[in-house]
Amino acid sequence: MKKRNPLLTTLFWVLISLMTLFPIYWLFVISVKPAVQLFSTPDLIVNNPYWGNYTEVLGNRLLRSYMINSLVISTGNAVLCTVLGFFTCYALSRFQFRGKESIFFWTITNRMAPPAVFLLPLFLLMTQVYRIGDFTLLDTRIGMILVYCTFNLPFAIWTLRPTIDAIPRELDEAAYVDGASPWKVITEIVFPLCRPGLAVTLILTWVFAWNEYLLAATLTNFEARTLTTGLSEYVTTTGTEWGIMATISVFTLIPALIVFGLVQKHIVAGLTFGAVKG
Amino acid sequence: MQSNKLGWILLAPTLVILFFFGVLPFLYVVFVSFHQWNPFAASPEMIFNGAENFRRIVFDEAFLNSLGVTVMFVVFAVLSELVIGYLLAQAFMKEFPGKSIFRTIHTLPLIMAPIIVGSVWKLMTTPSIGIIPHYLDEWFGISMNIGTSAPAAFMTIVIMDIWHWTPLVTLTLIAALVSLPRDPFEQAQIDGANKGQIFWHITLPMITPALVATIFIRLMDALRTVDEVWMLTGGGPGSSTRFLGVHIFKEVFPKTNYGYGSTISVIVLYLTIVVCWLLYVSMLAPRKNRKG
Numbered sequence: 001m002k003k004r005n006p007l008l009t010t011l012f013w014v015l016i017s018l019m020t021l022f023p024i025y026w027l028f029v030i031s032v033k034p035a036v037q038l039f040s041t042p043d044l045i046v047n048n049p050y051w052g053n054y055t056e057v058l059g060n061r062l063l064r065s066y067m068i069n070s071l072v073i074s075t076g077n078a079v080l081c082t083v084l085g086f087f088t089c090y091a092l093s094r095f096q097f098r099g100k101e102s103i104f105f106w107t108i109t110n111r112m113a114p115p116a117v118f119l120l121p122l123f124l125l126m127t128q129v130y131r132i133g134d135f136t137l138l139d140t141r142i143g144m145i146l147v148y149c150t151f152n153l154p155f156a157i158w159t160l161r162p163t164i165d166a167i168p169r170e171l172d173e174a175a176y177v178d179g180a181s182p183w184k185v186i187t188e189i190v191f192p193l194c195r196p197g198l199a200v201t202l203i204l205t206w207v208f209a210w211n212e213y214l215l216a217a218t219l220t221n222f223e224a225r226t227l228t229t230g231l232s233e234y235v236t237t238t239g240t241e242w243g244i245m246a247t248i249s250v251f252t253l254i255p256a257l258i259v260f261g262l263v264q265k266h267i268v269a270g271l272t273f274g275a276v277k278g
Numbered sequence: 279m280q281s282n283k284l285g286w287i288l289l290a291p292t293l294v295i296l297f298f299f300g301v302l303p304f305l306y307v308v309f310v311s312f313h314q315w316n317p318f319a320a321s322p323e324m325i326f327n328g329a330e331n332f333r334r335i336v337f338d339e340a341f342l343n344s345l346g347v348t349v350m351f352v353v354f355a356v357l358s359e360l361v362i363g364y365l366l367a368q369a370f371m372k373e374f375p376g377k378s379i380f381r382t383i384h385t386l387p388l389i390m391a392p393i394i395v396g397s398v399w400k401l402m403t404t405p406s407i408g409i410i411p412h413y414l415d416e417w418f419g420i421s422m423n424i425g426t427s428a429p430a431a432f433m434t435i436v437i438m439d440i441w442h443w444t445p446l447v448t449l450t451l452i453a454a455l456v457s458l459p460r461d462p463f464e465q466a467q468i469d470g471a472n473k474g475q476i477f478w479h480i481t482l483p484m485i486t487p488a489l490v491a492t493i494f495i496r497l498m499d500a501l502r503t504v505d506e507v508w509m510l511t512g513g514g515p516g517s518s519t520r521f522l523g524v525h526i527f528k529e530v531f532p533k534t535n536y537g538y539g540s541t542i543s544v545i546v547l548y549l550t551i552v553v554c555w556l557l558y559v560s561m562l563a564p565r566k567n568r569k570g
Contacts (some may be wrong), residue, residue: 006375013313013376016380020383020441021386023387023399023402024386024398026402027394042409083289091286091289095284097282103289105558108494108498111498112501112550112551113547114543116531117524121303121306122299125279125302147295150296150299153296155495158294159450159491162454165456165487166314179286181529199362204449211389211394212391213391213505227392229389231394232393247508249397257389262383
C-alpha cells in the first residue's frame with residue numbers, strides 16, 4: 001500500500017464532515033432565532049441567540065410525555081426486532097427446510113408497502129379485531145411496538161442475515177459435539193459472535209422507530225403519542241412555527257445522539273473482532 | 279443436522295407478528311382496491327366496482343408520470359448512495375487520526391427523522407429565506423427556486439436523499455467488509471492482482487449478500503418515500519416530484535379516494551416485489567451456482 005499524505009486525508013474528512021453537519025447546524029441556528037428574524041438575510045453565525053423556543057418546549061408537559069412515549073416505544077421495538085431478527089436469521093442460516101428462501105424474501109415484502117394506504121386497515125384491525133374485551137392496541141405503547149415491527153423486523157432480518165451466515169457452522173457443530181444444548185449454542189456461541197451486526201441492527205431499528213411519523217400520527221391519540229407527531233401540532237392552518245419545530249427537532253436529535261454514542265463502542269469492538277477472525 | 283422443529287419455533291414469533299401487522303392489512307387493501315370508497319364522507323359505504331380501478335390505472339397519466347419520476351429518482355439516488363457509500367466504507371477501513379470521530383459525524387444524518395430532514399432542507403432551499411439560494415445567487419449569480427423549477431426541486435430531493443441515506447450504505451458495507459477473511463486479499467496481492475481485479479474478483483463477490491440487502495432496503499424505501507418529499511415540495515412544482523408514495527398519499531387524503539388509492543398501492547407493491555425478486559434472483563443465483 002502506498003503512503004497517503006495525512007494532511008490531505010484529514011482535509012478530505014473535514015470537508016465531508018462539514019457537508020454532513022451543515023443541515024444539522026442550520027437546524028440549531030433556526031431554533032435560536034425569533035420568528036421575525038427567520039425571513040431576513042440568512043446569517044451563518046448567530047450573534048445573540050434567542051432561547052425563547054427552548055423555554056417554551058421545555059416547559060411543555062405534553063411534549064415531555066411524548067418524549068417518554070417515544071423512548072419506550074423505540075427501545076421496545078428495537079430490542080424486539082433485533083432479538084426476533086436474530087432468531088429468524090439463525091433458523092434460516094442453520095436449518096434446512098423447504099421454502100426457507102421464500103420465507104426470507106417474503107419477510108421483506110412487508111416493508112415494501114406504501115404507508116399511506118395501510119394506515120386505515122391497521123387502524124380498523126387494531127380497534128375492531130385485535131382486542132381483548134375493552135383493551136384495544138390503538139393508542140398504546142405495546143400497540144406501536146408491534147406495528148413498527150412491520151417495517152423494522154424485515155430490516156433486522158435482512159441486515160443480520162449476512163452476519164450470521166458468515167459465522168462458520170463448524171463452531172455450532174463443535175459445541176453440539178461437546179454436548180451443548182441448542183439454546184446454549186445460540187446464546188453463548190452465535191450471539192456473542194454477532195455483536196457488531198446486532199449493534200448496527202439495534203441502533204438503526206431504534207432510530208427508525210424513534211423517527212417514524214405517519215403511523216404514529218394516525219394510530220396514537222394521546223396515551224402513546226410520540227415526539228415526531230408533536231411536531232405536526234406546530235404546522236397549523238395559520239402557518240408553520242419554524243422556530244418551535246426546529247427546537248423540537250433538536251430535542252428529537254439529542255436522545256438519538258446519546259443512544260448512538262453508546263452503541264458506537266460496540267461497533268468499534270466489532271471492528272477489531274473482524275480483524276482477528278480472518 | 280438439528281431437528282427442523284427448533285427452526286420453526288425460532289421462526290414462529292416473526293411469522294405471527296408479520297402476519298397480523300403486514301399480511302392481514304394488505305389483504306384488506308386488496309379487498310378495498312375492488313371498491314369505490316370514501317371512508318371520510320358522510321355516508322362511507324364501500325361500493326363494489328369490480329376491476330374498474332385497475333382498468334383506470336392503465337390510462338391514468340398522473341400515475342404513469344409519478345411512476346416515471348419515481349424510477350428516475352431511485353436510479354439517481356440509490357446509485358449515487360451505493361458508489362459514495364462504498365468508497366467511504368473502504369476509506370473507513372484504513373487507519374487515520376480521528377477516524378472514530380469522523381465516522382460518528384458521517385453517520386449523524388441517519389438519526390434524523392425524515393419529516394425533520396424535509397423541514398431542514400425546506401428551510402435551507404426555500405427562496406427568500408433559504409441560505410442555499412441566497413449564497414448561490416450572491417457568489418455565482420445562479421438563481422435557484424425549488425418552488426418553480428422542476429429540475430431544481432428534483433435535484434434537491436436527490437441530494438437530500440443522498441445526504442440522508444448514504445451513511446446507511448456506508449455502515450452496512452463497513453460491517454460486511456470487516457467480516458471478510460484476509461487470506462484471499464493477501465493471496466491476490468502476492469499474485470500481483472491490481473486494485474480493480476481485487477475489487478471485481480474478490481471484494482465484490484464476497485460482499486454481494488450485504489450489497490443486495492442494502493440495495494433492497496434503499497430501493498424499497500426510496501420507492502415509498504413520503505414524509506421528506508411531502509414536507510419539502512409537496513410533490514411540486516407541477517407534478518415533477520410527485521413520487522408514487524406522494525401520489526398515493528394525495529389520492530387518499532386530500533382527494534379521499536380510498537378505493538383508487540388502494541388500487542395504486544396494490545400495483546406499486548406488486549411492481550416493487552417483482553423488481554426486487556428479479557434483482558434478488560439475478561444477483562444471488564450466480565453466486566449460489568458457483569458455490570454448489
